[in-house]
Amino acid sequence: MPGEKVILALSGGPDSMALLSVLRELADKIGFMIIAAHLNHGLREEADEEARFVEDYCRLQGIPCYVKKEDIKEIAARRKKSLEEAGREERYRFFRELKKELSAHRIATAHHKDDLAETVLHHIIRGTGIKGLRGIMPVNGDLIRPLLAVTRREIEAYLEQKGIPYCIDQSNYEPVYLRNRIRHELIPYLREEFNPRLVEALCQLAYIARIENEVLEEEASKYWQEALRLKEEGKIVLDVPLLSRLHPAYQHRIIIQALKEIRGGEEGDISLKEVMEVAGLLGKTGSSRVLHLSGGVKVNKAYQELIISRKREEVEPYCYQVEIPGEIYVPEQDAFYVFSVTDIDKLDKNGVIAYLDYERLRFPLFIRSRRPGDIFRPRGLKGSKKVKDFFIDEKIPLHERDKIPLLAAEDKIYAILGIRVAEEAAVNNATQKVLVIKKRGK
Amino acid sequence: MPGEKVILALSGGPDSMALLSVLRELADKIGFMIIAAHLNHGLREEADEEARFVEDYCRLQGIPCYVKKEDIKEIAARRKKSLEEAGREERYRFFRELKKELSAHRIATAHHKDDLAETVLHHIIRGTGIKGLRGIMPVNGDLIRPLLAVTRREIEAYLEQKGIPYCIDQSNYEPVYLRNRIRHELIPYLREEFNPRLVEALCQLAYIARIENEVLEEEASKYWQEALRLKEEGKIVLDVPLLSRLHPAYQHRIIIQALKEIRGGEEGDISLKEVMEVAGLLGKTGSSRVLHLSGGVKVNKAYQELIISRKREEVEPYCYQVEIPGEIYVPEQDAFYVFSVTDIDKLDKNGVIAYLDYERLRFPLFIRSRRPGDIFRPRGLKGSKKVKDFFIDEKIPLHERDKIPLLAAEDKIYAILGIRVAEEAAVNNATQKVLVIKKRGK
Numbered sequence: 001m002p003g004e005k006v007i008l009a010l011s012g013g014p015d016s017m018a019l020l021s022v023l024r025e026l027a028d029k030i031g032f033m034i035i036a037a038h039l040n041h042g043l044r045e046e047a048d049e050e051a052r053f054v055e056d057y058c059r060l061q062g063i064p065c066y067v068k069k070e071d072i073k074e075i076a077a078r079r080k081k082s083l084e085e086a087g088r089e090e091r092y093r094f095f096r097e098l099k100k101e102l103s104a105h106r107i108a109t110a111h112h113k114d115d116l117a118e119t120v121l122h123h124i125i126r127g128t129g130i131k132g133l134r135g136i137m138p139v140n141g142d143l144i145r146p147l148l149a150v151t152r153r154e155i156e157a158y159l160e161q162k163g164i165p166y167c168i169d170q171s172n173y174e175p176v177y178l179r180n181r182i183r184h185e186l187i188p189y190l191r192e193e194f195n196p197r198l199v200e201a202l203c204q205l206a207y208i209a210r211i212e213n214e215v216l217e218e219e220a221s222k223y224w225q226e227a228l229r230l231k232e233e234g235k236i237v238l239d240v241p242l243l244s245r246l247h248p249a250y251q252h253r254i255i256i257q258a259l260k261e262i263r264g265g266e267e268g269d270i271s272l273k274e275v276m277e278v279a280g281l282l283g284k285t286g287s288s289r290v291l292h293l294s295g296g297v298k299v300n301k302a303y304q305e306l307i308i309s310r311k312r313e314e315v316e317p318y319c320y321q322v323e324i325p326g327e328i329y330v331p332e333q334d335a336f337y338v339f340s341v342t343d344i345d346k347l348d349k350n351g352v353i354a355y356l357d358y359e360r361l362r363f364p365l366f367i368r369s370r371r372p373g374d375i376f377r378p379r380g381l382k383g384s385k386k387v388k389d390f391f392i393d394e395k396i397p398l399h400e401r402d403k404i405p406l407l408a409a410e411d412k413i414y415a416i417l418g419i420r421v422a423e424e425a426a427v428n429n430a431t432q433k434v435l436v437i438k439k440r441g442k
Numbered sequence: 443m444p445g446e447k448v449i450l451a452l453s454g455g456p457d458s459m460a461l462l463s464v465l466r467e468l469a470d471k472i473g474f475m476i477i478a479a480h481l482n483h484g485l486r487e488e489a490d491e492e493a494r495f496v497e498d499y500c501r502l503q504g505i506p507c508y509v510k511k512e513d514i515k516e517i518a519a520r521r522k523k524s525l526e527e528a529g530r531e532e533r534y535r536f537f538r539e540l541k542k543e544l545s546a547h548r549i550a551t552a553h554h555k556d557d558l559a560e561t562v563l564h565h566i567i568r569g570t571g572i573k574g575l576r577g578i579m580p581v582n583g584d585l586i587r588p589l590l591a592v593t594r595r596e597i598e599a600y601l602e603q604k605g606i607p608y609c610i611d612q613s614n615y616e617p618v619y620l621r622n623r624i625r626h627e628l629i630p631y632l633r634e635e636f637n638p639r640l641v642e643a644l645c646q647l648a649y650i651a652r653i654e655n656e657v658l659e660e661e662a663s664k665y666w667q668e669a670l671r672l673k674e675e676g677k678i679v680l681d682v683p684l685l686s687r688l689h690p691a692y693q694h695r696i697i698i699q700a701l702k703e704i705r706g707g708e709e710g711d712i713s714l715k716e717v718m719e720v721a722g723l724l725g726k727t728g729s730s731r732v733l734h735l736s737g738g739v740k741v742n743k744a745y746q747e748l749i750i751s752r753k754r755e756e757v758e759p760y761c762y763q764v765e766i767p768g769e770i771y772v773p774e775q776d777a778f779y780v781f782s783v784t785d786i787d788k789l790d791k792n793g794v795i796a797y798l799d800y801e802r803l804r805f806p807l808f809i810r811s812r813r814p815g816d817i818f819r820p821r822g823l824k825g826s827k828k829v830k831d832f833f834i835d836e837k838i839p840l841h842e843r844d845k846i847p848l849l850a851a852e853d854k855i856y857a858i859l860g861i862r863v864a865e866e867a868a869v870n871n872a873t874q875k876v877l878v879i880k881k882r883g884k
Contacts, residue, residue, distance in 0.1 A: 124566060125636045127643030129650040133575075181635070189631075193623070194567045201569030204714045208571040211691040212658055218689075219657075247660075249653040272646045 002031040005104035006144075007095055010036040010065070012054045015110035017166040018155045019147055023108060024061070036065040037098050039091045041072040043083065050167045057165070068094050071349075078353075078418060084177055097380050099142065111136050111145045114152040117202035118182050125182075130216070131267065133209035135202075151199065220253035227254060229305065234398065236262060238306040244282050251279045258308045263295050264397045281306065296399070315402035319368035322407075324435065330367055332403050337367060337417070338438040344431050351438050354407070354415050356425040358433040362409040367417070369402055376413040379426040387413065394419065407437070444473040447546035448586075449537055452478040452507070454496045457552035459608040460597045461589055465550065466503070478507040479540050481533045483514040485525065492609045499607070510536050513791075520795075520860060526619055539822050541584065553578050553587045556594040559644035560624050567624075572658070573709065575651035577644075593641065662695035669696055671747065676840060678704060680748040686724050693721045700750045705737050706839045723748065738841070757844035761810035764849075766877065772809055774845050779809060779859070780880040786873050793880050796849070796857050798867040800875040804851040809859070811844055818855040821868040829855065836861065849879070 008023060010016045020036065027034050036058045040051040051067050058065035076086035095107045119135040138148045147155065159166060191198045223246055230237035236258045243251055255278045259270050274293050281289050281301045291299040300307040318332050327338040341358050349355070374387035385393075391401045396419075407415040414425040417437065427434060450465060452458045462478065469476050478500045482493040493509050500507035518528035537549045561577035580590045589597065601608060633640045665688055672679035678700045685693055697720045701712050716735050723731050723743045733741040742749040760774050769780040783800050791797070816829035827835075833843045838861075849857040856867040859879065869876060 124647065125632060125640060125643065127637070127639070127646060129647065130572065130654055178636075186632075186636070190567060190628075194620075194628070195569070197569070198567060201567065205566065205570060208694075208714070211689070211694070212572055212654070215661075215689045215691045216654055216657065247653070247657045249657045252650075252653070272650070 001105065004032045004106060005035055005102060006032055007035050007037050007099055007102070007104045007107045009091065009095060009107065009109045010038050010054055010058075011110075011169070012038065012050045012057075012167040013110075013169050014159055014166045015112060015115075015147065015152075015155055017057075017164050018158050019108060019110040020061075020063070021158075021162060021164055022146065024063075034063055035098070035102060035104060036063050037095055038065065038067045039087075039094045040067060040069040041087050041090075042069055043072055043087075044169075046167070050169075053165075053167055066098055070094075084179065101380075101382060106142050106144050108144050108146060110147050112147045112150055112152055112155060113203050114183075114187075114199055116148060116206055117199040118179065118187065120202045120206050121186065122179065122182050129272075130209050130213050133205055134213060135206040137210065216249065216253065220250050220257070223250050224254050224257055231261070234262065235307065235309040238308070240282060240301060240304050240306050243306065248279060251282065252276075255279060259293070259297065262297055262308055262310050264395070278306075278308075310398070315369065317369050317371070317402075319366050322365040322367055324363075324365070328367065330405060332369070333405060333439075334441070336440050337405075338440065340436050340438075342434050342436055344427070344434050347434050347436070352436055353418050353439045354421055354437045355427060356407075356414055356421055356435045356437075357427050357431040358435040359431075360425055361414060361435065362412065364409070365414070366408050367405045368408060370404065370406060374406070374413060376416065377423045378420045379423050381423070387416070390416070390420075443547065446474045446548060447477060447544060448474055449477050449479050449541055449544070449546045449549045451533065451537055451549065451551045452480050452496055452500075453552075453611070454480065454492045454499075454609040455552075455611050456601055456608040457554060457557075457589065457594075457597055459499075459606050460600050461550060461552040462503075462505070463600075463604060463606055464588065466505075476505055477540070477544060477546060478505050479537055480507065480509045481529075481536045482509060482511040483529050483532075484511055485514055485529075486611075488609070492611075495607075495609055508540055512536075526621065543822070543824060548584050548586050550586050550588060552589050554589045554592055554594055554597060555645050556625075556629075556641055558590055558648055559641040560621065560629065562644045562648050563628065564621065564624050571714075572651050572655050575647055576655060577648040579652065658691065658695065662692050662699070665692050666696050666699055673703070676704065677749065677751040680750070682724060682743060682746045682748050685748065690721060693724065694718075697721060701735075701739065704739055704750055704752050706837065720748075720750075752840070757811065759811050759813070759844075761808050764807040764809055766805075766807070770809065772847055774811070775847060775881075776883070778882050779847070780882065782878050782880075784876050784878055786869070786876050789876050789878070794878055795860050795881045796863055796879045797869060798849075798856055798863055798877045798879075799869050799873040800877040801873070802867055803856060803877065804854065806851070807856070808850050809847045810850060812846065812848060816848070816855060818858065819865045820862045821865050823865065829858070832858070832862075 006023065006027075008016070008020055010020060020034070023034050026032075036054065038051055038054045040047050042048075051069070055065050055067055070090050072083060072087045072090060075081075075090060076083050079086060081089070092107075098104070099107060116135045120133060123132040123135065136145060136148065137143070138145050158164075187198065195201060223242075227239045227242045227246075228236070229239050238254065238258065243254065246254070252275050255275050256267060256270055259274070259278075260267055263269070277291055277293075278299050281291060281299060284301065289301040293299065296311045298307075298309050298311065300309070315332065318330070320328050320330060322328055322337075322339055325340045327336050329336050347355065370387050370391075375384050376387050376390060377384045378390060387406070388401075391404075396404065404419070405417045406413050407417055412424065413422060415421040415437075418439070448465065448469075450458070450462055452462060462476070465476050468474075478496065480493055480496045482489050484490075493511070497507050497509055512532050514525060514529045514532060517523075517532060518525050521528060521531075523531070534549075540546070541549060558577045562575060565574035565577065578587060578590065579585070580587050600606075629640065637643060665684075669681045669684045669688075670678070671681050680696065680700065685696065688696070694717050697717050698709060698712055701716070701720075702709055705711070719733055719735075720741050723733060723741060726743065731743040735741060738753045740749075740751050740753065742751070757774065760772070762770050762772060764770055764779075764781055767782045769778050771778050789797065812829050812833075817826050818829050818832060819826045820832060829848070830843075833846075838846065846861070847859045848855050849859055854866065855864060857863040857879075860881070
C-alpha cells in the first residue's frame with residue numbers, strides 16, 4: 001500500500017490510539033499516509049473534550065485530522081435504532097464520505113481479538129449461520145483491521161510501554177448496552193467457569209468460518225450465475241432444474257442471495273425457516289406453487305422457474321406547495337411539516353428535522369416525492385448524485401423510496417427531509433436567516 | 443426400514459421412554475422390530491432398580507430387552523477418563539456388540555433439541571470448527587436420533603399425555619458434570635439475559651453447519667484422493683503442488699485428515715495451530731523442511747512431497763511364563779501381575795483387572811506381546827477376530843499396540859489384559875474356580 005491514503009477511525013480510546021501509533025511506524029517504512037477521523041456522537045459530557053484531545057494530539061504529531069459532530073441520539077430516535085447501531089452507521093458513513101472526498105484508499109479500525117470474540121459470541125447467541133461466525137473480518141472491501149490478531153491486554157501493555165495517552169469511554173461500562181454485558185458479564189463468567197481460553201477458541205472458530213465460508217461463497221456465486229434467468233427491479237427468476245440438482249447448502253445460499261436482493265435489507269433479517277420453505281418448493285411437483293413471505297415477497301414455482309418478486313406498493317407521486325411561515329399536512333407521511341424563519345443566533349435545534357440557509361433558497365418551495373432523473377448534492381459531498389443512487393447508498397428499502405418527501409424548488413432539490421440537506425442550501429458561516437422545518441403527527 | 447431390527451438405547455429416563463413409545467407406534471406401521479438395550483453403569487444406588495424397571499416395562503410391553511452391568515467407575519479410573527466419557531464409550535460399545543450379535547441394523551438414541559443445543563454450546567465454549575458445530579447428527583452411520591427435532595418440553599408433555607412411566611436420573615442435576623452445568627446454569631442464564639429463543643438459534647446453527655460441512659467434506663475427500671501419493675502404517679505422503687493450489691480451507695481439512703489417520707485419535711485433539719504450521723510448510727521454498735508435532739509426528743516437506751509420519755517406537759516382543767499362584771514383573775508395563783485361584787463364591791472383584799474360568803484354561807500361561815496372526819474371540823462376540831483388528835476397533839493407538847500384554851496359552855489367547863477376556867475363558871454359570879489377575883506398580 002505504498003502511496004495510499006488510510007483513514008484511521010480515531011475515537012481517542014486505547015485501541016485506536018494504539019493503532020495510530022502502530023500505523024505511524026509502518027507508514028514511515030511502507031510509505032502510506034494516515035488521516036485521522038473522529039465522529040463526535042455528542043452523547044456524553046466528555047464527548048467534546050475527547051474530540052479536542054484527538055485534534056490536539058494529531059496536531060502535535062503532524063497527522064491530518066477530521067472531526068465531525070452528529071446528534072446520534074436524535075438520529076437513533078428518528079431511525080428507530082439503538083444508539084449503538086445509529087452510532088456505528090454514522091461513523092462508517094462519515095469515514096466513507098471522507099474517503100471519497102479525500103480520494104483515500106482504506107479505512108482502518110482498531111478492532112482486536114477480544115472485540116472479535118465478543119462479536120462471534122453475540123452472533124451465536126442471537127442466532128447466526130457460518131457467515132456470522134466470522135465476526136469481524138480482518139479485510140473487508142476498503143476496511144482493514146490491523147489489530148485483529150492482538151488482544152486487549154496486549155494493546156494495554158503496548159500503550160503503557162510507549163507512554164501513549166488515551167481517553168476512557170465510560171459508556172463502555174454501562175450494562176444497558178448488550179455488547180457491554182457480553183464483554184463485562186458473559187465472557188468473564190464463561191472464562192472462569194468453563195474455559196480460560198475462551199477468547200482464543202472463539203477467534204479460531206471465526207478464522208475457520210472465514211476460510212470455509214470463502215470456498216462456499218465462491219461455489220455458490222458460480223451457481224448463482226448459472227441459475228439466474230432474469231433479474232430486474234423487484235423480480236428475480238431462477239432456474240428450477242438447476243437449483244434442484246444442487247446440494248441444499250447451495251440452494252440455501254442462493255435463496256438467501258435472492259431474498260436479500262429483493263428485500264434490499266440485511267442477510268440477518270432472513271430466517272432459516274423461510275429459506276427452507278422456499279427450498280421446499282423446489283421438490284414440490286405440480287404446475288404452480290406460491291409462497292407468501294414477510295415484506296410482501298412472493299415466491300412462485302411455475303414449471304421450470306422459481307419467481308421471487310416483491311409487490312411494489314403503488315405510491316402516487318405527490319407535490320404540495322409550501323407557505324413560509326406555515327404548515328402543511330402531507331398525507332403520504334400522515335404528518336404536518338411546519339416551516340418558520342429565524343435568525344441564526346436564535347436557532348433552537350430542538351425537534352427540528354432540517355434547517356437551511358433561507359437566503360440561498362429560491363421560491364416557491366414544494367414538498368414532493370422523487371421524480372425520475374432527480375439530482376441532488378448531499379451536504380459534505382463534492383459532487384452531485386442521482387437521488388435514486390443516494391437512496392441505494394443509504395440503503396433505503398425500495399418500497400419506501402417513493403414515499404420519502406423531498407424539499408425542492410422548481411428545478412433544485414434542497415433536502416431529502418429527515419435524511420440529508422443539499423450542499424447549496426446548507427447553513428454555513430455566512431448564514432444569517434435560517435429556514436427551520438419541524439415535523440409533527442396529526 | 444421395513445424388516446429392520448432397531449436397537450433402542452433405553453436408560454429408563456423420560457427421553458428414552460418417550461422414544462420407545464414413539465417407535466412402537468411407528469414399528470407397527472412400518473414393520474420394523476425394536477430391541478431395547480440398557481447398560482447399568484452401577485454408579486448410583488438406584489441403578490439396579492432402574493435396570494429392573496426397564497426390564498419389567500419391556501416384558502409387559504412384549505419388547506425384547508438386553509441388560510448389561512459394567513463398573514464404569516473402575517473403567518473410567520483405568521482409562522483415565524471422566525465418568526461421563528467412560529459411560530458413553532461403554533454404552534455405545536454395548537449397543538454395537540448387541541447390534542452385531544443380533545444382526546440388527548440401527549441404534550436409536552433419544553437425543554432431542556435441548557441436548558443438541560447443549561452439545562453445540564459445549565463445543566463452542568471448549569473450542570471447535572464447523573464440524574463440531576453440528577453437535578449431534580440426526581443420522582450418523584448406524585445411529586439414528588428420531589427425537590432430534592423435538593424439545594425436552596414437548597417430550598414431557600407427550601409422556602404426561604400418554605401416562606408413560608419413567609425414572610429420574612438424579613445425577614443429571616449434579617453440577618460436577620460439565621454437561622449439567624451447561625444445562626442447568628449456562629443455558630437458563632443465556633435464555634433469560636440474552637435470547638429466550640437460544641435453543642432454537644443453536645439448533646439452526648447446527649443444521650446450517652451440518653449441510654455446509656457436507657459439501658465441504660465431499661469436496662475435501664475428492665482432493666484427498668487426488669493428493670494422496672502413499673499411505674501405509676505410520677506414514678502418509680501428499681502431493682505438494684496439488685495441495686498448494688487448493689484453498690486454505692481444503693488444505694486444512696486434508697491436513698486434519700492426515701494427522702487423524704497418523705495419530706489414530708480424535709479430530710478434536712488436533713489443534714488449529716499445528717494445522718496452520720503444516721499448511722505453512724507448503725508455501726516454504728527450499729529443498730527440505732521439517733516440523734515436529736506432538737505425539738512423535740514428523741512432517742517433512744521434501745521437494746514435491748509432504749511426508750507425515752510417526753516414529754514407531756521399537757518395542758521388542760516379550761514373553762514371560764506365569765506361575766499360579768504367583769506374581770511376575772513385566773518391564774514393558776513397569777508393573778507386577780499377581781495371579782491367584784479362588785472359588786467363584788469367594789470372588790472379590792476389588793482391584794482385579796481380569797478373572798477367568800480356571801478350569802477351562804490350558805497351561806502353561808504366558809504374558810506376552812501380540813504376534814502377527816494372533817486371533818482372539820472377545821467375550822460377548824460370536825466370531826473370532828484378529829487381535830490387530832480388535833485393536834483397531836477399540837481405537838488403541840498404533841504405538842501402544844505392541845506393548846499391551848496378552849494372557850495366552852501355547853496356541854490360544856485368553857485375555858487382552860485390562861481390556862477384554864476371551865469367550866473361551868470367560869466366567870459363566872458353570873464356573874467354579876476362578877483365576878484372578880491383579881496388577882500393581884513396583
